[in-house]
Amino acid sequence: MTNPFIFDPRDPESKFPYGAVPAGTQVRFTVRPPRAGGYSRVILTARFESRDNAVVERILLWHGIEGARDVFTGTLETGEYVGLVWYTLRLEGLDGRSAELGKYQLTVYDDSETVPGWFGEGLTYQIFPDRFRRRAIPDPTGMVGGRTVHQSWEEEPVYLPDEHGEIRNRDFFGGSLAGVREKLTYLRRLGVETIYFCPIFEGVENHRYGTGDYEKIDPMLGDEAQFRLLCEEAHHLGMRIMLDGVFNHTGYISRYFNGDGSYPSEVPGAAQSTESPYYPWYHFTHWPDRYDSWWGIYSLPAVNESESTYLDYIIRGENSIVKRWLRAGADGWRLDVADELPDSFVHALHTAAREAKKDAVVIGEVWEDGSNKIAYGVRRKHILGGHCDGLMNYPFRNAAISYLLGGDARWFRETMEGLRANYPSTAYYSAMNALGTHDTPRILTLLGVGSPCTEYPKSWRADFRMSEEEYARGKARLKLGAVLLYAFPGSPTLYYGDEAGMEGFEDPFNRRTFPWGREDSELVSWFTALGCIRSWSQALRKGDISYVEADGPVLAFRRTWEEESMLVALNAGAEPASLPLSGPMKDLLTGEVFPAPGARTMEAALPPCTARLLVPLRLHLACRAKETI
Template identity: 30%
Template structure:
């Protein structure tokens, strides 16, 4: 079968936002100030609580505390997000919940009032779309929460509840809040706060499908699916795709699967997964033995042990061989997320590691995803520390920010970085060189766009010389970095020599566009 994926994702740079921690609105009505009105609905913007017990914004986050970030605040930061070159946002869950991360869903049809409710989300969605920024939501469809109405009815009415068969009830009584007795129901990770749906029940399947359809019709541009591998019901994700794509064929469906995802990337289910295989390899090469082991031991991706260039090249080739090319172009590539320590902390504070890994990500096939704050050098260990608030401007690392802006701009400028062929050219010691190649035959001209990318992860300068005649490389300008470039001919053989400074990378134009 022919695999079809959303074209816009191939050209997207994502920004992942944890809503409670990104921004708190400065323009929300409260009892002591004049009302602020939404320009479209003419309704006042109101926070649910006027004096909620938020944690101090700048204090270290806790597992259960709320910081009070909201969707109005995010909307006020769209200028900043756009200035980065971001054209897609992935939000961790925003639906009503009794947790700061909102993976404990209470109501799938209501945006959490603490974030501003459905009205705030509608205004934010419209504002993002007006800037050509796509919006993807997190769908938690394997499990709900103890506060979910249907499960709460089971807790109240036991075997007499009409919703008993919606969950994996194993016996009576249920024990949702104590570990002293058997829970008597299935829950994700044996966490009693997260009762699992019975997806073999047709009513449950239909309920979830209708939720997916409702928000696509509302205007979102896709779904990121939480732990989709936990749903074993045959045909579930095939139906999910069919129902979503029937409303919007360009909707993006991306699963949270950490390893080999061929089971879900056959063209009938997901358009991509969160590409932790790439993240592990990129960090292991860029950061090497600088990786702080206690920040990665609890996760099942592999940013350690260190990789030399040849080992990194082998892992990348294995990864690129796993899935159809059309799928490779819509993978969600990342270096960190709310489920990992932040890259700066994993790398022990080494800025060069961050810059090198970012260079690898921004030049790799698939859509890059920047975890909010990573672009300004935010630190953060494993959960809950990885979910710190976005820092004040005075605390930004301008060098890291400038790196992100330059690389994102180059990705947007050169289509070969988005959809071009990926070809490894050299992998020895700690120097890795590859090319992104795009040959376009238009009606009146032939465009030959080629970029060469070199990454030296070592602590000494590294030089490589190789023939480029077969690749039809042409002398061009250095777009990024400070490498020394020499072109020379030996008879009919044309060679390119690169001398790359330690702990640095470069991008060189070698096409004749």
């Protein structure tokens, strides 16, 4: 029995307050069964999961009649509890009949800290450092790892195994921090407010997710002085810097594990001596050749995050890694594989980050609904307060791509409203929303071709380039998806080069070099216009969201902040559609005014594969978006 007219957990008329609630909130429940059902009592059963699954029952009292319905209402005290509450509603009749609604999730969080708003409001740009911009061809001599450097920026990344059957990721292109500094004004023109770097610390692989030395910027990228200068110049332009914290594992080739002896032996690594200060950081089943590693990948030995000396080094020490790089100029951390880090570790890291910089932000990599994620048998506390301020929003990506490829807009709304109901508002508005990342196929290719094409050999995907028809289709869908991305609550996150028309399937084809001088100028202008609108529109930066329509290919929602309102309308279908309006409106993307002169109805036309950002004509704020497109 799930009739929303009886009880809808996402309707404030049924459950108030809406969504997740701070600890100490008294939550009111109202159930409205039809009088013809003959129900005389409603019992709320609530299970407080983090309180040893303690069960509380509350009788909802009859409150009166609304039309043909009885009204039962009652409250549940949350007290000092923080965690998930799972509840059901049992309707009982005098004749012994009963019906049950639920189970439903209630998220109770700790709101004792203020989450900085800067991250969620502005545009984030993700950079894979080796592939964004290089100033000169670097010389890898003396660098750890046996690296090679592509002489041409336009060459293809290596994807084939070496003579030992291993994919080593030791081919570099030489992107650098100096190269990023050279393009800071370009990023600012795009509307970027946060630059999120994939790992920049010394590491032998081009992705640098196997950290060799947390205390050193990788020498191919630059040094600490270059990093500080980059942060200073970015701050001067109104941009912040977010670093990738890879703390679940280190590199096999690192000063800590030192599996091949590449690092100086004055302080031996864990694989060199059981007396090494780093030995307790790892779990050996047979020293030195068998040990825990991330997903069984030998080159990424897993660390024991509960080891006291590791905690001191990464988090707790006065000059810990987390604090040191924030003091050097970084503004936040994105935590790699956050759900594989103990909650206690994430909490300690969050505390240290705020100590080092009071408005530092911590964002976690989680691929699912982070409010109820279970990892390694433990319900995680990611967004319950004092842990992650926000999460990477892969549910948004999945729902958006499904919609753009022909799925029903209702499913997008249902998925996003499920997150909004489960997440604390601060976490929902601090989400890192993206259509593509370094871990997914290029969004342009995915939208143009329609799938990741994993049924074909990897060599086929390596050589694949879209036809003109596929490129045009992907581009049209990407422009539509970009409007959705930039208009949605949370930080729109742009993966480097998506605005330039980069294509490719999975790693490493999604990590090709930025095509400087060969960009798709129409796409760059489109993203620049959206960045402009996002930068000044308070409604898009922090406004409420309410859905106007979600039916088949048409998706429309309104963002509202104080007196400013923006109506976002998309038609992902192949047939024209229209959207009723309550008054004259102007599309910021085209300059068109609706209704059109002479029109008989108050509506906005939505041609196939079209998006509009509509503002009331009387309140139109000049952005000159049309000229930038």
